[in-house]
Amino acid sequence: MHVIFVNYGDFEGPSGIHIFHLANALVSLGVKCTAVVPGCAEGADQFGSPRFSTYSISTAHRLLPPEDRQVIHAWTPRETTRTMTEQLRRRLGGIPYIVHLEDDEESILNAYLGSGSQLRGLWRRFRLRFGRPKRPLPCPGRYRRFIERADAMTLIAEGLKGCVPHPLPHLIFHPACEEEVFKLPLDADQVLRRKLAISPEDIVITYPGNTHAANRQDVLGLYEAVWILRSRGRKVRFIRIGKDHVHFSNPFPALLADAYRYLPNVPSRKIPDYLAAADILVQPGAAGVYNDHRFPSKLPMFLASARAVVSGNGAWVDGLSDGRNAVIVREPTPATLADAIDELIKDPEKRRQIGQNGREYARARFSWLENARRLSDFYTSVFTHRRIQIRS
Known part of the structure; x- marks a missing residue:
């Protein structure tokens, strides 16, 4: 054949x-x-x-x-x-x-x-x-x-x-996803964080993904959620990897200032390095015409990385267990997304346990x-x- x-x-x-x-x-x-x-x-x-x-x-x-x-x-x-x-x-x-x-x-x-x-x-x-x-x-x-x-x-x-x-x-x-992602250490990579001027005390959210007309609002919602967290005084840093295939003017990069790192040219093979530097990974997106018919390619990689995953309620959450191997936001808005992330920021042990359970889930499924x-x-x-x- x-x-x-x-x-x-x-x-x-x-x-x-x-x-x-x-x-x-x-x-x-x-x-x-x-x-x-x-x-x-x-x-x-x-x-x-x-x-x-x-x-x-x-x-x-x-x-x-x-x-x-x-x-x-x-x-x-x-x-x-x-x-x-x-x-x-x-x-x-x-x-x-x-x-x-x-x-x-x-x-x-x-x-x-x-x-x-x-x-x-x-x-x-x-x-x-x-x-x-x-x-x-x-x-x-x-x-x-x-x-x-x-x-x-x-x-x-x-x-x-x-x-x-x-x-x-x-x-x-x-x-x-690649086998190397399953081998990422449980603790965040401080070497890469130092290169990005990120302190060990900061909470890093990494999102590797392009934007296009169909997911533009979902990604904008993640930007706004990070801004809400910063407004609450949370020491959150946002690393965004990927290219914009639509006009993506919005106020949040300016509002986030030094809390935001936009890296459009990171090669695919280097993305696991940036996952290793993260504390929380977010897959935004609400149920609807677009998100009811897809399975984000980044989700297996997110789960395998042993980082706590926060997700909207797209079709891809079927099979995941809320609070065990991921945090599922059933009515996703920027505010509810921020609330879910905030709960994980306040509870490092819960964050760690959800991440480890997510890795076990990915190993069994993907x-x-x-x-x-x-x-x-x-x-x-x-x-x-x-x-x-x-x-x-």
């Missing part, structure tokens, strides 16, 4: 991390893997030693040969992935393809098209269909047809099952190798299903 992962971007961000670890785990099970990206194919080694081949799409056109039992795993139906998948299928003889969903593409698309003026929305729709948008996004209409013609789908969250056309086979698996075993079986079932369809 030969699995060809096609990613909408190069080896960066959560998607690149997921493909890297899944491909390595599949290779350990005897499955041949290749990853194809739009541009630079040399970035996979930032996550470790890749045991699979990597190609840019231009190189894949020249060097990737047709083989028996090949399948494309298209990482999301974004327009870049769709066009690369169709190009490869023409070269490789119409091999089966599976579409992976990380988010509800429709809610992301609506958030992108609906932000700003009506004229801007029309211009963005035009660019999605005929030009090159700045961000990898699905193209209206085309991405739905791409899903409908797929042989199967994989999903990152239960809530995405409604996006699967009947009777398309599908598999749900959650992301996992494994790249287990995901790879299930995927290998799923790929085999896709080939079997396709043969039956051809015969009938």
Whole structure:
């Protein structure tokens, strides 16, 4: 069997991390893997030693040969992935393809098209269909047809099952995280804190995540929660890692002053270092169209780090136990988020125990190798299903 992962971007961000670890785990099970990206194919080694081949799409056109039992795993139906998948299928003889969903593409698309003026929305729709948008996004209409013609789908969250056309086979698996995160010391890393001019007495909240139109309000709520805590006299420091893909002007960075560190260019492989410097990790977000259909890739890493995790009430909290392995804010607002964090600040022992329980939960629930075993079986079932369809 030969699995060809096609990613909408190069080896960066959560998607690149997921493909890297899944491909390595599949290779350990005897499955041949290749990853194809739009541009630079040399970035996979930032996550470790890749045991699979990597190609840019231009190189894949020249060097990737047709083989028996090949399948494309298209990482999301974004327009870049769709066009690369169709190009490869023409070269490789119409091999089966599976579409992976990380988010509800429709809610992301609506958030992108609906932000700003009506004229801007029309211009963005035009660019999605005929030009090159700045961000990898699905193209209206085309991405739905791409899903409908797929042989199967994989999903990152239960809530995405409604996006699967009947009777398309599908598999749900959650992301996992690197083994090194499970080995982070329980005590905060004071060396990195000193480099950031953070004292041992400060409470550090770290949030690694990009902002876009769909999660902008959630991240703003976290900024405001930190500001509320500072207003109460709490010695809180906020480290924010990630890029802003939307206009993100807000007063809180200025209000937080020296309590705020914005680090947009931290490489993915360095994020565990910043988790190690934290005391509390927060996954903001209220139940709704966007958060009911996702599973944040950072959550397994948060839990595995043994830091106390505070979370909003998105669909990802199913299975977590409030007060045992996480703190779940059932009606998340900036004020209630601040209250939940404040309780942990006041009770270091509770904070430590929740963090350790979270690590145990992550160890039992999130494994790249287990995901790879299930995927290998799923790929085999896709080939079997396709043969039956051809015969009938």
